[in-house]
Amino acid sequence: MNSRADSRFMRALRCEPVDRTPVWLMRQAGRYLPEYRATREQAGSFLALAGNPELACEVTLQPIRRFGFDAAILFSDILILPHAMGLGLRFTPGEGPWFERPLHQVADIDRLGRPDPEDDTGEVMAAVRLIRQSLPDKVPLIGFAGSPWTVATYMIEGRGSRDFARAKGLLLAEPAAAERLMHLLAEATADYLLAQVAAGADALMIFDTWGGILSPSLYRHYSLSSQARIVERLAADAPDTPVILFGKGCGQHIEAVAATGCAGVGVDWTMDLGEARRRVGPDIALQGNLDPSVLLTNPTVIGQQVHAVLDAHGSGPGHIFNLGHGITPEVPPEHVSCLVEAVRSYRAD
Ligand code: CP3
Numbered sequence: 001m002n003s004r005a006d007s008r009f010m011r012a013l014r015c016e017p018v019d020r021t022p023v024w025l026m027r028q029a030g031r032y033l034p035e036y037r038a039t040r041e042q043a044g045s046f047l048a049l050a051g052n053p054e055l056a057c058e059v060t061l062q063p064i065r066r067f068g069f070d071a072a073i074l075f076s077d078i079l080i081l082p083h084a085m086g087l088g089l090r091f092t093p094g095e096g097p098w099f100e101r102p103l104h105q106v107a108d109i110d111r112l113g114r115p116d117p118e119d120d121t122g123e124v125m126a127a128v129r130l131i132r133q134s135l136p137d138k139v140p141l142i143g144f145a146g147s148p149w150t151v152a153t154y155m156i157e158g159r160g161s162r163d164f165a166r167a168k169g170l171l172l173a174e175p176a177a178a179e180r181l182m183h184l185l186a187e188a189t190a191d192y193l194l195a196q197v198a199a200g201a202d203a204l205m206i207f208d209t210w211g212g213i214l215s216p217s218l219y220r221h222y223s224l225s226s227q228a229r230i231v232e233r234l235a236a237d238a239p240d241t242p243v244i245l246f247g248k249g250c251g252q253h254i255e256a257v258a259a260t261g262c263a264g265v266g267v268d269w270t271m272d273l274g275e276a277r278r279r280v281g282p283d284i285a286l287q288g289n290l291d292p293s294v295l296l297t298n299p300t301v302i303g304q305q306v307h308a309v310l311d312a313h314g315s316g317p318g319h320i321f322n323l324g325h326g327i328t329p330e331v332p333p334e335h336v337s338c339l340v341e342a343v344r345s346y347r348a349d
Helices: 008-013 034-043 046-050 053-067 080-087 106-110 122-134 148-157 165-173 175-199 216-237 251-258 273-280 292-296 299-313 333-344
Strands: 089-092 096-099 141-146 203-208 243-247 264-266 285-290 319-323
Touching: 008 203, 008 319, 034 046, 034 053, 046 053, 046 089, 053 122, 053 333, 080 089, 080 148, 080 175, 096 148, 106 175, 122 141, 122 175, 141 148, 141 175, 148 165, 148 175, 148 203, 148 216, 165 175, 165 216, 175 203, 175 216, 203 216, 216 243, 216 251, 243 251, 243 285, 251 264, 251 273, 273 285, 273 299, 285 292, 285 299, 292 299, 292 333, 299 319, 299 333
Parallel strands: 141 203, 203 243, 243 264, 264 285, 285 319
Antiparallel strands: 089 096
């Protein structure tokens, strides 16, 4: 076993005992860090940063150096895959991401091809290889992708949305085309994640940020089943690489998420972690679930709330401390140090 396989993070993912709860944060490389803002400035834009393996490696390592997190996450974005499928990703500062060529007609879906990970997203794979070489040997690297449904919302809407009318409209009014799109995205995402494993990722995570906006039946039919297909392909072709499924607002479906065969489930802050543990049983890891807003308060409240999350999970194995969603740009970096210190100093009584 390499030293990463025996790290706290990987042990917790296998529900093995650990000396203390491992901790990392979603979006840990980002605008709340002055060193990230400086590197992004140097790159010129977010897309140039994500497309430059040396600089992507640098920003991946920044939060590891500053806070000593127990895992690193590849610096990239869930929208790089649809960009590689020809949709033309753009970022307008202050407005977020948008696509030049969104899927506005069924014919647009039928024109899509399945990208080759090395040919079409080679800079991502180069970044993974470089990060793996540059990280301390004991720190595992998490690769990731968006869930087919979450990625599809941006592909169909062309940008972020409030009501997701077009994306839901496709599922409801054009189910055959929606099936074809989810099927293609599931296969393309599995290819993409397997290539990240080949390049050096130790664990994988799938972000289903918009799973929680669907009715239960649409969620199961489109979002969960396509994630289950990805987990199935990863289990066949990368059986030693654990997968974490994170769904925002998906607490009501937690048993079904756990039943996909994933190693861990990411939980947002709207569900009590003790309840989550009772519902999934002892054999699956849980990752979460501090409300990111807590990081905007003060050190005393942060310490109390971190301990409340650890208390809620209880002393059994299989907990990875994280936020319930990504860290926001306004968070003072000192508050992240308080969070990490509160996890490290915790002793359950
Ligand atoms: O976690 C990490 O540190 C790794 C990098 C990472 C980014 N995006 C970098 C990023 C990861 C894992 C993501 C995932 C992602 N991207 C999701 C799923 C998780 C979530 O947060 O819900 C989604 C929905 C996206 C799409 C996306 N990318 C949006 C909506 C935005 C704009 C909003 C924002 O926060 O600015 C982005 C841009 C983005 N992706 C930034 C970063 C650091 C900010 C870009 C900048 O530097 O200006």
